[in-house]
Amino acid sequence: MPGGDDAKEQIRTRADLVEIVREHVRLRQVGGQFTGLCPFHTEKTPSFRVTPQTQTWHCFGCDRGGDIFTFVELIEKIDFRGALEMLAERTGVELVKEAPGTRERSQLRKRILELNRLAAQYYEYVLHSTEVGRPGLEILAKRGVSPETARRFQLGFAPPGGQSLQQFLSSRKHSLPDADQAGLVRRGRDFFKNRLIIPIRDERGQTVAFVGRDATGTDDRKYVNSPDTPAFSKSRVLFALDLAKEEIGRRGHAVLVEGQFDVIVAHQFGVANAIATSGTALTEEQVKLLKRFTEEVILAFDGDPAGKAAAYRAIETCSAAGLRTRVASLGEAKDPDEFLRAGGDWSLAAAAAPPEWEFWIRETIAGLNPTRPRDLQVGLEKVYGVLLKIAEPAVREAYRVKAAEWLGIDQRLMRRNGHPAPAQPGGLEPARPGKKLSVGQHILSVIAVRPEALDRVESSALPDDFNEEDRRTFGLMRQTLQAGGLDALRDRLGSFGEQEQDLIRRAWASPPPRTDDEFVAELTWRLRLESLQTRLGDVRRRLGEAEQRGDRDQVALLEMEDRRLAREVQAFKTRKDRERS
Numbered sequence: 250m251p252g253g254d255d256a257k258e259q260i261r262t263r264a265d266l267v268e269i270v271r272e273h274v275r276l277r278q279v280g281g282q283f284t285g286l287c288p289f290h291t292e293k294t295p296s297f298r299v300t301p302q303t304q305t306w307h308c309f310g311c312d313r314g315g316d317i318f319t320f321v322e323l324i325e326k327i328d329f330r331g332a333l334e335m336l337a338e339r340t341g342v343e344l345v346k347e348a349p350g351t352r353e354r355s356q357l358r359k360r361i362l363e364l365n366r367l368a369a370q371y372y373e374y375v376l377h378s379t380e381v382g383r384p385g386l387e388i389l390a391k392r393g394v395s396p397e398t399a400r401r402f403q404l405g406f407a408p409p410g411g412q413s414l415q416q417f418l419s420s421r422k423h424s425l426p427d428a429d430q431a432g433l434v435r436r437g438r439d440f441f442k443n444r445l446i447i448p449i450r451d452e453r454g455q456t457v458a459f460v461g462r463d464a465t466g467t468d469d470r471k472y473v474n475s476p477d478t479p480a481f482s483k484s485r486v487l488f489a490l491d492l493a494k495e496e497i498g499r500r501g502h503a504v505l506v507e508g509q510f511d512v513i514v515a516h517q518f519g520v521a522n523a524i525a526t527s528g529t530a531l532t533e534e535q536v537k538l539l540k541r542f543t544e545e546v547i548l549a550f551d552g553d554p555a556g557k558a559a560a561y562r563a564i565e566t567c568s569a570a571g572l573r574t575r576v577a578s579l580g581e582a583k584d585p586d587e588f589l590r591a592g593g594d595w596s597l598a599a600a601a602a603p604p605e606w607e608f609w610i611r612e613t614i615a616g617l618n619p620t621r622p623r624d625l626q627v628g629l630e631k632v633y634g635v636l637l638k639i640a641e642p643a644v645r646e647a648y649r650v651k652a653a654e655w656l657g658i659d660q661r662l663m664r665r666n667g668h669p670a671p672a673q674p675g676g677l678e679p680a681r682p683g684k685k686l687s688v689g690q691h692i693l694s695v696i697a698v699r700p701e702a703l704d705r706v707e708s709s710a711l712p713d714d715f716n717e718e719d720r721r722t723f724g725l726m727r728q729t730l731q732a733g734g735l736d737a738l739r740d741r742l743g744s745f746g747e748q749e750q751d752l753i754r755r756a757w758a759s760p761p762p763r764t765d766d767e768f769v770a771e772l773t774w775r776l777r778l779e780s781l782q783t784r785l786g787d788v789r790r791r792l793g794e795a796e797q798r799g800d801r802d803q804v805a806l807l808e809m810e811d812r813r814l815a816r817e818v819q820a821f822k823t824r825k826d827r828e829r830s
């Protein structure tokens with residue numbers, strides 16, 4: 250975006266974050282900061298802070314934060330460009346006009362989209378309503394694609410010869426040079442000939458390109474893609490996202506398969522959250538796009554070595570962007586198509602799909618016999634290689650322990666093998682980089698999959714140690730679990746609040762990496778410490794205010810409280826250190 254950074258800086262200097270936030274949140278000044286009830290999560294005590302000096306904001310409740318642009322993006326539910334335009338208008342900053350040629354390009358893009366729309370209709374007509382389209386219908390029949398599914402994906406057929414689409418477009422008074430730019434015509438001939446046509450649409454449902462599958466059985470290029478055009482960049486589009494996005498929202502995850510036909514068949518079998526790339530490896534841009542719709546993707550790739558390699562690549566790309574992945578096993582089937590046709594139960598496969606790192610580590614040591622020293626050595630080296638890819642230290646540590654278990658060795662032996670430093674005691678980060686869980690939520694996730702942990706939590710933490718939101722969830726879960734265990738939780742889940750439901754469903758869909766007592770003890774210790782620290786911070790803030798007011802009595806009282814809490818925090822930390830050594 251030309252001039253974007255410049256405009257951004259100008260807006261930053263002219264706009265006042267406090268003023269913008271005030272339109273949505275009642276703010277109270279406390280010292281040099283402003284505080285109020287967070288507009289992004291439900292709370293009764295204010296944990297939302299705005300710091301005018303730095304023009305930043307942060308919520309200690311939901312851990313969101315950022316600058317004026319992120320605030321406007323979140324509150325108005327728009328993207329960065331939208332926030333930029335809105336703030337530019339408010340502050341009178343003029344956004345640099347589009348670079349020369351951009352306007353022309355954007356109009357060409359519009360014309361291409363219109364041509365694509367027409368072409369898709371034409372191909373679809375040829376497939377269903379002409380004799381020429383018969384080979385296309387035969388392919389679909391062979392692949393078991395129903396007429397409804399064909400319509401849903403607007404499948405079509407490009408006639409042989411190489412003139413028919415051009416004639417159709419000319420009859421509609423469309424310019425052939427544009428059709429050339431759209432990749433529909435090349436050197437005076439139709440680009441797609443004698444091929445089954447699969448339109449590629451963007452997430453909004455606009456046809457941006459086509460894929461043609463050879464219908465003669467003689468062309469050595471079985472699939473041909475439209476070239477990149479002003480309306481289409483292969484690396485930015487996810488096939489069927491327009492059809493899948495609602496179901497992705499409903500199920501809380503997307504299913505990524507390898508090819509367009511896999512997607513089409515998956516949708517026909519009710520896996521309506523399936524999508525695919527267009528014959529390329531998953532790109533960073535595609536992951537970013539997908540993240541607008543979900544935080545988790547299940548990979549259902551072919552079982553051959555190429556499919557596995559593609560899965561590893563996808564895991565790395567997703568994990569770098571904070572998108573969680575799981576990997577479904579298709580059993581003996583070679584691809585999702587075969588799996589579904591053989592009567593495979595997709596919802597079972599999806600539920601059983603292990604998290605990315607578990608899949609990768611287990612794959613890497615599969616077939617080794619760790620009781621043989623040579624195999625063990627190979628296994629360890631491979632496992633270290635995978636562990637090093639895990640950015641979050643606590644998650645890496647959890648998998649290090651698991652990997653030892655899978656290799657059948659004592660975990661302490663792995664530590665001495667030159668592996669990078671284990672996680673710090675404070676590093677209980679969530680196993681879900683997409684959404685940061687609080688320690689409280691982490692505990693709740695453990696309880697959701699292992700209710701026995703409840704006793705352990707109650708014996709060493711107080712309900713007050715949870716923040717307000719988590720406390721409510723904790724109370725609700727405890728009550729339900731005590732009344733009727735996991736069954737009751739499952740039965741009554743529908744009556745819980747949206748956030749509670751979300752948390753519990755997530756825990757079920759992707760259980761925390763550890764749920765054992767030792768881990769629970771560690772979590773409750775963290776929870777208690779955080780709660781003490783929050784109280785200490787609160788006292789210190791009130792102390793500052795009392796000092797400013799000159800309220801000596803209050804200052805004296807709060808100083809005492811400050812020392813008491815500080816000692817408690819210290820003692821609490823020391824106790825833990827003693828337990829450790």
Ligand SMILES: [Zn+2]
Nearest residue numbers: 287290308311
């Ligand atoms: Zn918040």
